[in-house]
Amino acid sequence: MSVARGTAGGVSRGGDDGRMPRSLALIVISAGCILALSMGVRQSLGLYLTPVSEAIGTGREAYALSLGLMNLMWGLFAPLAGVLADKRGPMAVGLAGGALYAVGVVWLAFSGSELELAGAGILIGIGLSGAGFTVILGAVGRAAPERFRASALALASLGSSLGQFVALPYAHGLTDAAGWWWSLVILGITSALMVPLALGLMGASKAGDLIVSRQTLGEAVREAFSTPGFWLLNAGFFVCGFHLAFISVHLPAYAADRGLEPWVATAALTAVGLGNIFGTYGFAKLGTVIQKKDALALLYTIRAFIFLGFLLLPLSPTLVITMSFLLGLTWLGTVPLTSGLVAHMFGPVYLSTLFGLVFMGHQVGGFLGSWLAGRIFDMVGSYDPVWWLSVGLGLISALLHILIRERPVERLRAAAATA
Template sequence: MTRPLWILVFCAGAIMALSLGFRQSLGLFLTPISLDLGLGRGSFALGMGLMNLVWGALSPFAGAIADRYGAGRVAALGGLCYAGGLAALTLSGQGGQLLMGGLLIGAGLSGVGFSVILGTVGRAAPPERRSRALGLAAMGGSIGQFAALPYSHLILDLVGWQTGLMVIAATCLLMLPLSMGIAGSPQAMSEEGPRQSLRGALAEACGDRSFWLLNTGFFVCGFHLAFVAIHLPAYLADFGFAPWLAVTGLTIVGIFNMIGSYGCGHLGERYSKKNLLSLLYLARALIFMAFLVVPLSETTVILFSAAMGLLWLGTVPLTSGLVAQIYGTSYLSMLFGLVFLGHQFGGFLGAWLAGYIYDLLGSYDLIWWASAALGLISALLHWPISERPIVRREELAAA
């Protein structure tokens, strides 16, 4: 069954608003959970790191299932796992519940995150509109962050972290009816001709240097996002700032991310996607360095948040668009899921390593400088990527 593109993009964006928005708000719970349970920040950070790792590890499999059978059921199951993981965080224990919750949320995100949702949009959109459609769907995550952070902060203040997480889990069940809006036959949505075999698509991508450069470069994006989203609230609290500043900062990231995601999608239709990615990571590196050397104040936090927001998820329509441009759309969800796996390895390290280093040294400074250095490395890695559609080296299977 096919449906108008705008309906699919709207439902895809709404699912990403819920999944990415509430994922982004989990950093608000680091301090209250750690204090209430008497655990170091490393325990919560490990749970969030595992969330990112499982999300990445399962994304290629969820994407392959969505490529073959459609995304609706995959997204519905992902929404159930996501809500279950949030509920698991509220269980009593000595920290094991944080790991279990992180695992379940990560499994859920593999079904309602970038690879499945953007793969569906990428197949449905015609090539001349694909980059912008991907940007609009990714912008849903920005809108979700804008709405979810103040919503989560209000609930946290009103009912505490345990009941608050249960309320958020119930809200996330809205992903189930929304998944009906992206259901349908992937073959019907794909405008390509004969389809490769899955094995052929994997061999083709894995034998191409550009695919591995994308993987490695996207690792840095995951590191940046997980570190800032999870640890910025605690970092600001260490300097005596009130909680509202972290909420405001991350909300501003979401507001400006709406501009950045759509803007990068629009620019990707006119300019080289890999060159835009190089410039984006270079800009991130400069922003991290500036944030470290200027005096920390409410003004610098807000400026940092706005600048990071413009660059936050702009990587996603450009990276997924590159995968579609080079390798085609028949296995877009699965191939982007593999690229996203690199992103999530970075996310695991960004979340967990920052907490470990803080518990060890009592400071986040080393991670801030590492983030700047990684941004420079990623800028260099994207530059030699070849954007030309790959020349097929094997016979295409019959349609």
Template sequence: MTAASDGQNYNMRLAYIALLCGGIIGALSFGIRSGFGVFLPPITAELGVGREVFAFSLAIQNLLWGATQPFAGAISDRYGPFRAICGGALVYAIGTVLIAYSSSAGMLHLSAGALVGAGLSGTSFGIILSAVGQLFPPERRSWALGVVGASGSLGQFLLVPVAGGLVASVGWKDAALYMGLASLIMIPLAFAFWTVQGTKSNPVPSSQSVGEALKEAFTYKSYWLLTAGFFVCGFQVAFIAVHLPAYATDLGLTVAIGANALALVGLFNVIGSYSAGVLGGKFSRKYLLSLLYLARGVVIIAMLLAPPSEFMIYAFAGAMGLLWLSTVPLTSGLVGQIFGMRYMSMLFGIVFFSHQIGSFLGVWLGGRIFDETGSYNGIWYISIALSVFAGLVHWPIKENAIERQPAPAE
């Protein structure tokens, strides 16, 4: 065995270790915050407020997550993902613990909203996908991104029922405290990325600066189309993640059924995200994204037309789960495919900000429309229209890598 092959084997071992640890970080980060939806009924009941208050806290969370994601991505690109993940995990844990001590709308906005949102920017897909993607060769990269996406859904499947069980057994305050302490596990897991360096200490062979990368992306039409499409993803998944348990109770079902439905979304998205990663390595990512968004609209229409029942909620959750975060490996993969890996964290972070603007509106409008009309029907209709919009805007995207002029010789 040659020295070169030894080095290659070592790098692949490192890649798989990072994939495992990154997957667990993603599972914790996404799974814990996915469980916040089961807090909605008890918090609103105890504080004597409408659903819009806690929904607005989670809307702030989504918006702050998106707003800080490009900066966390830039830190990861520059200094390496280890620092971004550790900082994010610490802020995430503080925010989740403070939910337990929130006795007013303002404290909920700070804890569940601003702090958890900022923490998510360092512990979620924007950082993990890029960090893992750098360690795998191009022919295995889409598969690896699909595994990371599936891990987040596995966390949702495992941790949402845990959150529901904790709320039922010890109350929402102690449940938030335990979940906040559990999120600190992400810090030791981040050491798997200790050797993944940023461009400051391990520059990529390219003369492109951060400013040039941003200018290139901002003047490229396909980047804006991708960004617009990801807005729809955020709108739909955030609304469903927060309001589905409450929607189940409106149909005469229990909160537990709503929580189980969210868990089922996570379980089926393990299949969906992994499959999207595999398919993204074989077929056109933009066409796959178009089909995914259109399929979401069909699933919502079928749910609204079906007679309300426990089976209907579970069937909806399973079908939507297959389409849930399947967009993430495909969208992030397109960013890397078009612009390269050097500034992928930052550029995907900007696309993700659009996703989180959609999340903010989906969560907040869900609560607002319900409080004003006593029904979620209006927000479901908006989601169907957005599915059609997203299906159309992905179609003209140019997937090929941008051809750049080589740097002049010195």
């Protein structure tokens, strides 16, 4: 049976006034800034699909494959990064991830072939595994005492939303001022700020600081694998990855195909980021009022109908921006709900590893959402089949989350009964 010491990761429980401890606040701020950079720059990479494809002389599939590989490598390496963070602490993993990410973005600018594009995507993806949600939110989840955990995860996730809101006009402005090539180089340099920010995670614990029992990492993984809800959560998160990658990579090109000016795509993705600011925190708070699985089911249902609107309604700049804002309300609200659900079901000790395994499903979906959409477009000259697929997947994900039994595993229930 795993039990926590008096404080989680050396972070005090906070005063009687209910305020977040300063040590935890520092970790949350550092985590939020890292996620703002890693998620913001990643979100803006879709703006470069057309200019990079034209510069190299390929169809859209090559660049889409590069970003698909980014998502796939992010997912495949996320469990390994989570294990390292659980065993060695998140600071070193965040440092390495931030450095690899920055190099990968600069490499993307220098790519002159399909193979080099693929290499850049792979490097960015590996960097994201260390500077993305699994390690960073795992650090926050372990550091936060239970009464602060939901708020701490929501605030750290909010950083990613703010980053996405700011990064898109930042990247667009750089492109207008200096061209797409210099814009990518400067984005890579900006991404390097994640390296010093990772030092703020120094106070976050590793798993060994929290447990005094004999449950090992392998036992924790086997426990999760034997729980049906873990696999339902994984399958549902696959859909989230598909949706986000499809929109991030292909919405600018889709808007251009429908005869809209380039500024509309930038404004639409910025509107996604703005809606995301409200949606991430709002859905996280909703998960404290109703069951997290039900909040996720509602989120995916709303998202499916928004996709249907993109497909069936006559598009205009106003409609695209409005629909994008509504889509943003559902964008990353999945992250604090899903990570919080993992922590609730299995405890916070091996949160980075277990959330990393769930996140692998998300990124497999991300790979398909990026690459498959480009493949289908090159084959049939239209994104319509992908929009219909996105609608169906959203409704399926909603059903999968309804089927989850939201309760701690037997080990935690037994520990609570004997406490």
